[in-house]
Amino acid sequence: MARLVLCTLLVAALASLVGCSEAAPQRRKRKPVDRMVFHDAPEENAYERIPLPPQRVRVQARPNSATVGNVAGAPTFQMPTPVCQPPKDQPSKSIGPPTDGQLVDACRIPCQGPGYIAVSPNAFGTDNTVALLQLAAAQVNQQFQGVPSVVVGAISAENGGFLKPHKSHQSGRDVDIAYLRTTKGQPKRFEPTDASNLDTERTWAFLEALLSTGEVGWVFMDYEIQALLYEALLDNGWTEQGLAPIFQYPAGANVARGVIRHATGHADHFHVRFRCPERDKPECVD
Ligand SMILES: [Zn+2]
Secondary structure, eight states: OHHHHHHHHHHHHHHHHHOOGGGOGGGSOOOOHHHHHHTOOSSTTGGGSSOOOSSOEEEOSTTSOEEESSOTTOOOOOOOOOOOSSOOSSOOEEEBOTTSOEEESOEEOOSEETTEEEOOSOOEEOHHHHHHHHHHHHHHHHHSTTOOOEEEOOOBOTTBSOOTTOSSOOSSOEEEEEOOBSSSSOOOSOOOOOTTTBOHHHHHHHHHHHHTTTOEEEEEOOHHHHHHHHHHHHHTTOOHHHHTTTBOTTSOTTSOOSSEEOOTTOSSEEEEEEOOOGGGTTTBOO
16 A cells, blocks of 8 residues: 555656656757758648558568568467556447547556556556557566666546647557667656667667557657667668668658658657557547
8 A cells, every 4th residue: 555655656746747748849959950951840740630541560570571461471469468557347448539539447557567667647548558568568678687667658548538738648549658768777757869868779679569569550759760760770680671661761751651750749759659449449540
């Protein structure tokens, strides 16, 4: 009980520090002018509002190509059971699109678990969202020992609906996650991330664990950070062809390509949007 109270207090204290991401992009340093042109996106956060592509992207064992769509031979992913706090009996239900949705019988992700800490009070997701986050965090935790935990920020409010300051995050399927960084110590909040401190290996391991499930609809990520990951993967034996279904980079920050897309305000965290759970369709809208 004492631990629970402590945990709750800690979450409340951290939440006041974190506020999730898009709340404070103005505090980041502006990039030099030439690089701003490089980032020229047609509309701020345009991808927050567009529907998902019809095909799933599934990453297979690296450095193999990404597989687009549910092709024959692709392994069938078995959704794990989430750990919710408190435990619950009813399955969750995601209703509507991420920008105008609701969430019923949400799973609250515990404030910590193997490989992650969850620092936002808006820690309510679908069962699938929480299960997938816990799966990816545990895999990275196993792969890289003695490293800081992944910092999970806002998912949705308990019953979904509008969540200031986000456009989406309304139906339990959007998650903000801090980039995994090379800096020492356990981060408690999102920090501006660039070539000097991005841990490309661990960040990709986390993303790869999610992408390999075929359950990711979009990842919103600053174009320059896409470039850092992309180049690191090429150095690791991936091919441009293999990365094309995954990354928008290097096609351009306003080009409709890949699952990972540029959106403003995503230099200190990335945003993962999961697809609708099959059982929630058709009320759930991708
Ligand atoms: Zn977000």
